[in-house]
Amino acid sequence: MSRVLVGVKRVIDYAVKIRVKPDHSGVVTDGVKHSMNPFCEIAVEEAVKLKEKKFIKEVVAVSCGPTQVTETIRTALAMGCDRGIHVEVSGKDYEAMGPLQIAKIFAALAKKEEASLVILGKQAIDDDCNQTGQMTAALLDWPQGTFASEVTIDGEKVKVVREIDGGLETIKISMPAVLTADLRLNTPRYATLPNIMKAKKKKIANMKPADLGVDMVSRVEVLRVDEPPTRLAGVKVETVDDLVAKLKANGTI
């Protein structure tokens, strides 16, 4: 019961106003503020907490992307992860990178690092895919505890309380397993300046997807990116009868 892999994704900061590129191929990322995906922060926090409670010995932070993602790995290190792995992906491969490619990388790493748990954020706030955790578990043929709002280690098993549409569901799964963090799992700690200093001494290993035997070819092609249509003004009506009449008139009912 030793090692946990945590995935951290570098995304456009949640407070930034997103702008679509003039050629509609994507959103503007140059010069835009980026930070760690909020759900990944929650995942890191959970992993570090498990280590503090002595359920695990080592937390490894992993990120895939160009050089800039090392900033995100360092933030994870400052929060308490022991070491980092930077899987270098850049250029076209990076733009086309999606949950399937990441899941393949994580599956390979989980085996290589002999991880007992892989903890990810439930989804990223840029693509909102909500697939990586599930795909990783499937590739590894491991149990999965997704949308976790509470995680308890019980010997060789993990009890996970999941947030589902109908309420809360509690499951017990065997390790090794994949967990994905939901909003209420915990409140991530603030990186303190001394910890950021200590993080400078922690190691970040570099590798390429090819080193893990992963092919980055995407089966998905983005055709076009548009902003949501501007919301049109609504119409106020006085009575319920008026409302019904209007809805009938425009063919809604």
Add this chain to the structure above:
Amino acid sequence: MLLGKVSLTPALCTALRISPAFSGIQKQIGAAATQNARLYASSQAAEAVLDKQAVGTTTATKAATAKKAQSVESQSFAVNMFKGQINPSQVFPFPSVMNEEQTQFLQELVPPVSKFFEEVNDPAKNDSLEKVEDSTMESLKEMGAFGLQVPQDLGGVGLTNTQYARLVEIVGQHDLGVGITLGAHQSIGFKGILLVGSPAQKEKYLPKLATGETLAAFCLTEPASGSDAASIKTLATLSPCGKHYILNGGKIWISNGGLAEIFTVFAKMPMMDEKTGQMKDKITAFIVERSFGGVTHGPPEKKMGIKASNTAEVYFENVPVPIENVLGEVGGGFKVAMAILNNGRFGMAAALSGTMKGVITQAVDHAANRVQFGSKIHTYGAIQEKLARMTMLQYVTESMAYMISGNMDSGSKDYHIEAAISKIFASEAAWEVTDECIQVMGGMGFMKGSGVERVMRDLRIFRIFEGTNDILRLFVALNGFQDAGKHLKSLQKALKNPLGNAGLLAGEITKRAKRTAGLSTGLTLQGSVHPELSHSGNLAVKAIEHFGVTVEDMLLKHGKNILHEQFVLKRVADSAIDLYAMVVVLSRASRSLSQGHASAQHEKILCETWCIEAYDRIMKNVKDLKSSSTTQVFKNMKAISAAVVENGGIVAPHPLGF
């Protein structure tokens, strides 16, 4: 070009505009300066600077000659501009002092600190509680915010001045009350230990101060000694056993006074003056622990602003302070105080540039959305002028802060005039910007909910503490005059040996002849300033030339009495501030243009606009100082003041007769 014999004729003296009796004046300035040092010693800097000229006239010359090598070689732009000279080495190009590792480290520090202040710290709560919330204090300590400049091996974050400035900017943007709590602790409270502490003192005190386990406070001000800091009465006497100093006295308005465990205390000690053989009071700095016993404090003062910061009276009653706790040299306390205050001043400009950034964002947000008379109010000229002025003031302040921190990080020791200028400028700019922000926001600005009124209240003290702006202006002017005076003195010496100094004299005569004829004297910023800014660069050069002439004129007209001519000193200082500001933005905008920043054209406009208006202000001051009607105005003001003082208030009887 002058060839052949040059003799000390009256004509030559006139040409050089130096009185043959000038040598006396320099000595007199030195002596009078020391006599009158008490007058201006708040900026304890003034005393120590004037101290350099020492007591007595002969020592003045000796000290001047001894320091000549040092001061003549001063790289400070401000020092040189008083002589009408340009030394661009510290201002061009705009300093870029961090290496890759330092830059990367700083980039990692900014987000967590910003996040903390955006999400956790509650400035409104701190203000209404009149203290920093306990949980916030704890988090700040954990974050390492209390030991930012303590070396890493003693438990601190080990930041350079530039890195410290960047973080302090974030604090300033969000909560000045917290800013003062942190600043009173590390910027002045224990800075003395960092600067002049012995290795033993550093090892003993810094680790706990860095984590915030113990807090520090700077204890100088007393009921009868504010600006006149040299007159403090707190007394330290050596105990009979010779192992302790016994401290007695009371200090007022001490930030962190009620919270601190470690105090940097300034007290007077009677000491034997070697030169005169008489006992003289000299000030010594001590590290005093509350645990020594006899240290008590009063209740928290009720203030206009920075309410979250604890301000209290601190009393010392027979406190035994071990002799190992003397900070710096015995009797050298003034220099210690000066070093501490000088060293921390840039932090204020950095913090306030952050404050201004924050309120400008609020003002812009309001102006961009508020519709009146059918249009968004930012389309109206009145609002545009306000927003533009606010932006320029913030740009200048920010440029000053990082120029000075950059100079300090590069090892410059000669930044005290610039630091004083930046404190004056930043505190007044921030007040003006915040006031205009409230005006732009209208009634909303006045309401507590917007948070701007709190910033306004917090800002007021910045023009008062750490050296009132009035005193600092006198300091800037007097310091400048002293250096300019030395320059004139060296010219005067050259006059005594004209053959040996033909080159120097010839140069001076040519320069002055050109000036009189209205021609440029060859001073230039070409090569330093970006070509697109050359017009503004020329304005700066002209301003420096006129400024240099005015400084000389004032020295020759008033001689030693310049010390008393505060109306003159203020206008000289204002011009110096405007000049430094011009040069600082020329440097920054030049860099942006050279590096092709996206904002370069915008910065160019900021720079040009600032320079046009600053030039006008400087020229007006220069003109006023020459005009007889202004002299009359000064006389009148003196008379008006005397009359109301004598009457205890307004003199003119009521228009209604009762």
